[in-house]
Amino acid sequence: MKKLIGKLHLYLGLLSGLIVVIISLTGCILAFEQEIRDITEPYRFSAARPRPYLPPSVLKQAAEKALPVKKANGVLYHEPGRSAEVGFFQADPEFYFVVFLDPYTGAVKKVWDEDADFFHFILHGHYYLWLPEKIGQPVVASATLVFFLMLVSGLILWWPKNRSAAKQRFSVKWSAAWRRRNYDLHNVPGFYILAIGMVFAITGLVWGFTWFSQGLYTLTGGKGSDVYQIPPSDTTRFATSSVFAPDQAWFRLRKQYPQTQAMNISFPTTKGESIFSYVNFREGTYYKVDYVYFDQHTLREIPIDGPYTGKYADAAFAKKLRRMNYDLHVGAIWGLPGKILMFCASLICASLPVTGTLIWWGRRKKAPKGRKAGKRVATA
Numbered sequence: 001m002k003k004l005i006g007k008l009h010l011y012l013g014l015l016s017g018l019i020v021v022i023i024s025l026t027g028c029i030l031a032f033e034q035e036i037r038d039i040t041e042p043y044r045f046s047a048a049r050p051r052p053y054l055p056p057s058v059l060k061q062a063a064e065k066a067l068p069v070k071k072a073n074g075v076l077y078h079e080p081g082r083s084a085e086v087g088f089f090q091a092d093p094e095f096y097f098v099v100f101l102d103p104y105t106g107a108v109k110k111v112w113d114e115d116a117d118f119f120h121f122i123l124h125g126h127y128y129l130w131l132p133e134k135i136g137q138p139v140v141a142s143a144t145l146v147f148f149l150m151l152v153s154g155l156i157l158w159w160p161k162n163r164s165a166a167k168q169r170f171s172v173k174w175s176a177a178w179r180r181r182n183y184d185l186h187n188v189p190g191f192y193i194l195a196i197g198m199v200f201a202i203t204g205l206v207w208g209f210t211w212f213s214q215g216l217y218t219l220t221g222g223k224g225s226d227v228y229q230i231p232p233s234d235t236t237r238f239a240t241s242s243v244f245a246p247d248q249a250w251f252r253l254r255k256q257y258p259q260t261q262a263m264n265i266s267f268p269t270t271k272g273e274s275i276f277s278y279v280n281f282r283e284g285t286y287y288k289v290d291y292v293y294f295d296q297h298t299l300r301e302i303p304i305d306g307p308y309t310g311k312y313a314d315a316a317f318a319k320k321l322r323r324m325n326y327d328l329h330v331g332a333i334w335g336l337p338g339k340i341l342m343f344c345a346s347l348i349c350a351s352l353p354v355t356g357t358l359i360w361w362g363r364r365k366k367a368p369k370g371r372k373a374g375k376r377v378a379t380a
Helices: 002-031 033-040 056-066 118-128 133-158 178-192 194-208 210-219 245-256 317-323 325-330 332-365 369-379
Strands: 074-077 084-091 094-101 108-113 262-266 275-280 289-294
Touching: 002 033, 002 118, 002 133, 002 325, 002 332, 033 118, 033 332, 056 074, 056 084, 056 094, 056 108, 056 245, 118 133, 133 178, 133 194, 178 194, 178 332, 194 210, 194 325, 194 332, 210 317, 245 262, 245 275, 245 289, 317 325, 325 332
Parallel strands: none
Antiparallel strands: 074 084, 074 262, 084 094, 094 108, 262 275, 275 289
16 A cells, blocks of 8 residues: 555556645745835835824825726725725736825835736746646646645655654754755655645635535534625615615724724726625734625615624634735735744755656666676676
8 A cells, every 4th residue: 555655646646746846835935925025116115293194085096097098996904004905907908006105195006916916926836737627727736736746645645653753753864865965855745835735725625625615614514605705785776875885884894993004995897796805903914804785875784694794703713824825825914933933944945856757767777686696697
């Protein structure tokens, strides 16, 4: 059985090795995306002032002047000292722009284009290997599933037969020949990052396969569908106020949540859309969030099912776990130490296909002992 698992481990590794290296190295870069952006993109910051932010309607108007013809989809307010962000996105033809503005004056600081962004390029490689989405997404998802199986089979192959063998499995023998050192560099770091590798694989598979995503959600106690959805507004009703509906929603949320680090308000583009909003209690993460959906005509809160609805404090385990998926994947849930840990683990994941291939290549080049002995006898 172990020999069979060894063959499976080898062939799956050779099949997916290059893809795992690309996914892991791009993941290393993305682990510190926010920190790098904060250092290299000064337009993300605006001086704090002792007065309230401008309402969504004012920022919407200022942003649409900077991007004529296009319609804004929503505004994201951050904590004091950071710029507000008005987003413009569309599926067909596809585009995504963000206008960064001073939230106190409405002054435009930057028009950001996703297609010209370095991290978008890296993210496209991480998700799709720089291939068209319909091709790259299933390839990456399949490679992630293979990586998960590699971790399981690797643990079985690593598991020592007895105590004396176990002593050699937890450290690299640096004084040994290069083949032994390479063997240890494949097995020892691979064992130590096994649990983190499982986190990478499982959280990645949530995005990769709908059957895995729904299955995990149900297995952890979730009820109904895990698909993200926005409820519709009642198109038979008419607005009773002349005030811009997202402004009303924003004023209500500010009163309800006086202490928050970020707040998002969407701008409905059709009569049937509702106002999607959330308040974020921990800047730099996405899990600790309260979601609220408003009918754009009546400002009535619309209740829905699924993981992305309601207050975080009231959410069941399955909903909290699903909201944590991204922050677990990049380590942000544990702050900067978590990101450093995930960066190092991702770097080790990138090395495993390399050291594994060298093990296989070394065994191929190594001649059988019997053949060497036969040559010596014939020469004599």
